[in-house]
Amino acid sequence: MDENSFGIRDGEVAIPLPDHYDASLYFIGRIHTPWKQRRDCPKNPRESNEVCTIEVDPRWAPALARVESLSHIIVLYWMDRSRRDLIVQVPRHYGEKFGTFALRSPARPNPIALSVARLVGIEGNKLKVVGLDCLDGTPLLDIKPYFASTDAKPDAEVGWHAGRKNAEGKR
């Protein structure tokens, strides 16, 4: 299967989507990365030290006040090329079936992706960060402060992943 295709693999299950949406989103900026195609993207954020740029639309730029005091941010973005109807997936590099909610795959009912990024600097409406792995031009949804007190769970375990080499359930 072509790496950029979004077909279904053997064992995957797609369902009919609901007939209406329940809420709507604004794209509030774009993420600029060195990766123009899916096959170029790092498999997970630990695999790259590239500095990426988050460009916030000028409309929302004043909302960045005091973000410069954060060492890490949570970045939410929209995986706009992903199919939303898969409930069971077979990631290529695992070759086994998983429920969508056990994976970080971009294919999910609401393709909101989340990365924890280290903030390197801010200039105006542009943030320099390390720790993203998405395609160039990805739409931005939100930026949040990362609080170690509530967000860091260093002892968390992903049972299905124990003993495997790759750190993420991406396809």
Added chain:
Amino acid sequence: MDENSFGIRDGEVAIPLPDHYDASLYFIGRIHTPWKQRRDCPKNPRESNEVCTIEVDPRWAPALARVESLSHIIVLYWMDRSRRDLIVQVPRHYGEKFGTFALRSPARPNPIALSVARLVGIEGNKLKVVGLDCLDGTPLLDIKPYFASTDAKPDAEVGWHAGRKNAEGKR
């Protein structure tokens, strides 16, 4: 100001919202908690050990396969009662101005909230979790596995918060 009102405080800045949306969401379930009003909610997830229930719509329930092997999950949900036009906010318990993206306040252009929850058990389409602080009935958007390797940053710092008592920038 009434605690359940969503007016503007002195120093807060609201802007006109964009004239169109860019993407849409499905509510894929509901979160059941003991808290029926905003004033009842814990100030942050560390303040409560209550077991809450995430009820996934039957349509998406097969997507929970292998979630039972996770110790912690990332829960994304929709703060459906929040205003979306505030770029500068003055959290009540801080009394200072912050850009929206420096806070975890529910008021933000895309009111997607994020909590890291400990998974206690699963029965069918219902997950028992500890670590949520939202209102009863909150719409569910996504469930993701928490990977300590990429999501845990125990040394992360929130500069503006250093030395303060409360762990979050919520209002």
